[in-house]
Amino acid sequence: MSALPLSPMRATLLALALALALSGCEGRAVPVGGASKAEVERGRLLLRQFGCGTCHRIPGVAAADGDVGPALDALARRVYLAGVLPNDPVNLARFIRDPQAFKPGTAMPDMGVGEAHAADMVAYLQTLR
């Protein structure tokens, strides 16, 4: 490390740079990420193929502009799923596969999503922050 004293100007700039770097997002309670780019892209495609967009607005998914259920903007930061399940990748996959099991009577149907497909969908939805 340089022993040179910082000029006030450089100190200000350094503080500014540090502040911006530190204002990032550390220490989240729920682990995220880890999905490969291929999984994320498959998930995007599957959300379209299973018709999710007919009921939900999903950023980045073509023609996903449905207004039946809630918009999925920033879904990865959502605390609860359907008001009943704490939102983490595992619960999200379970909910996608069998919503009626967690919220009987919900308008969201069981779409017959397989485990692998649900995992890819979750990989994509985890990018919505």
Added chain:
Amino acid sequence: MKPRRLRWLAVGVVATVVALGGPLAFIHGGLYDVAATAPHSVPVQWLVETVMRRSVAKRAQDVTVPPLDDRELIARGRALHDAHCVACHGGPGVAPGPEGLGLMPPPANLSYTAREWKAAEVYWVIRNGIRMTGMPAWGYRLDEHDLWALVAFLRVLPTLSPAAYRDTAQAPPRARPAVPAHPEPDADRGAQALHQYGCATCHVIPGIVGANATVGPPLGGIARRGILGGLLPNTPDNMVRWLRRPQDIHPEGAMPNLGVTEGDARDIAAYLATLK
């Protein structure tokens, strides 16, 4: 460009960077201590105190004070005071609870307040609260009668000895009949009510400052939404039902019954209906 001009240009750039960068570094660098364990500095204390006093005085000017000497009104005020105020403010010979003692600025001693502030100002503060002090707005919890009952009792409070205060303790206040709904729902009133029922702590709501939490779903486009809570067709009446008592419709849900009155629910629904 001449060297002289270049030098001035350089000075200008440096001055701009320092002028913008300093405050930005102060804000984003977390340099200001917001802990409630220490008081404001002297200049900040003077600033916020003066702004608050002047703000309240100005806004209380138009308040008309009703007769406050009615015994029953004072007695009702005493019961409300014991139920809602003592926990933070304490009373004659009664310490505030831990939630009040931990607040900064510390909640005022109300005997002192009653002597120093005009009745109209006390009413205004109880009704509207004071942002960033811990003083809540009671206007959405108590009706006009009860707000003035509190003022009526606070006028008497400084005349009571601790013993007299203790000996006149009241039973908990009885609930008053429901507040009648406003004749016409109003979206602007609804936007204000959204803040008063904590909606912004869970939902992203366009047009509501500070409503950026993602506990529940975002409410952008809620006017076009087909289903509410996954369970109810989105009609105006169903929206009011949901706002008032979501747990009746979805008992397992994270959205609590927040005690929203019929009138406030209709106002909030009017606002949400503008989010297309």
